[in-house]
Amino acid sequence: MSGERLEVVRVLHADGARSTAERAVACETPVAIEVDGLGYAVMMMTPHDLEAFATGFMLTERLADGVADILAIEPFETPAGWIVRVFLAPSCAGRIRDRVRHRTSDTSCGLCGIASLEQVQRPVRQAPPRPSVAAAALFAARAALRSHQLLNARTGAVHAAAACDRAGTIVAAYEDVGRHNALDKLIGARAIAGAADAFMLVTSRISFEMVDKALVARAPLLCGISAPTTLAIDHARAHGLTLVALARADTMLVASDPHDAFG
Structure with a gap:
């Protein structure tokens, strides 16, 4: 399910020779x-x-406040793809109706702008906790991440999101072709487990959406191996999320440090 083997043609630069x-x-x-x-x-x-x-x-879209609000999840495969049916507690039912009604009442042209503005303005219910982790732990997790990217090792085409403890040990990792999807998988799995991790590590650039998801998950710190965007930094600083980017083997960039954790 995670991948398949396909026949390709390999072309050599030196002489143009081809082989399957x-x-x-x-x-x-x-x-x-x-x-x-x-x-x-x-x-x-x-x-x-x-x-x-x-x-x-469901959590990062703010359709549910916690795992207990999700009554059932039913995935099944069809010839055209997969369908995942989610059933929420009655206390959350109005959110999906309002969201769908709003989406279907606008033109496709206006929907993009309105949806984006709504996303930027979504409230953050709680500030993330103060991180309790040394820089050495971030470097340790960064060094270990590749060994947890099993699908990427085979395909070279997927992102990963990992949960790490205070020592920088990776305790859970999820992969997906979409960086947002990989992070949602991690957030969902850790919420189901009731785990509180020291920080999250992602292989992608850090956009506004990635910061927003980390805030919903109340991650003390989000670390990425690629660069952040301006809106991601603004969002992290506005809501007290410690944000580290461009994590390399020998250096990293602290983009938001509201608790002076790396001062």
């Missing part, structure tokens, strides 16, 4: 999310760990 070979290719398929019988989103993603993904997606 097999290569592992990451699986990407549409996954439709239905909430209480209403279509909400179609994600292009790697179709494994779908229950963890759906849990994280």
Whole structure:
């Protein structure tokens, strides 16, 4: 399910010689999310760990406040892709109806702008806790991350999101062709486990959405191996999230340090 082997043609630069070979290719398929019988989103993603993904997606979309609000998750495969049916507690039912009604009442042109503005203005319910981790732990997790990217080792085409303890040991990692999906899988799985981790590490650039998801998960610190965007830094600073980017073997960039953890 995570990938398949396909025949490709390899071309050499030196003399243009060609040969056939097999290569592992990451699986990407549409996954439709239905909430209480209403279509909400179609994600292009790697179709494994779908229950963890759906849990994280419900939380980061603010459709549910906690795991207890998610009554059931039913993934099933169809010829066109996957469908994941999610059923929420009655106390959350109004959110999906309002969201779907809003989406269907606007033109496609206006929807993009309105949806983006709504996302920027979504409230953050609680500030993240102060991180209790030394820089050495971040370097340790960064060094160990590759050994947890099993699908990427075979395909070279997927992102990873990992949960780490105070020593920098990676305690859980999830992969997906989409960076947001990988983080939602991690957030969902850790919420189901009731775990409180020292920090999260992602292989992608750090955008506004990645920071927003980390804030919903109340991660003390988000670390990425690629660069942050301006809006990501602004969002982290505005809501008290410690943000570290461009994590390399010998250096990293502290973009937001509200608790002076690295002072």
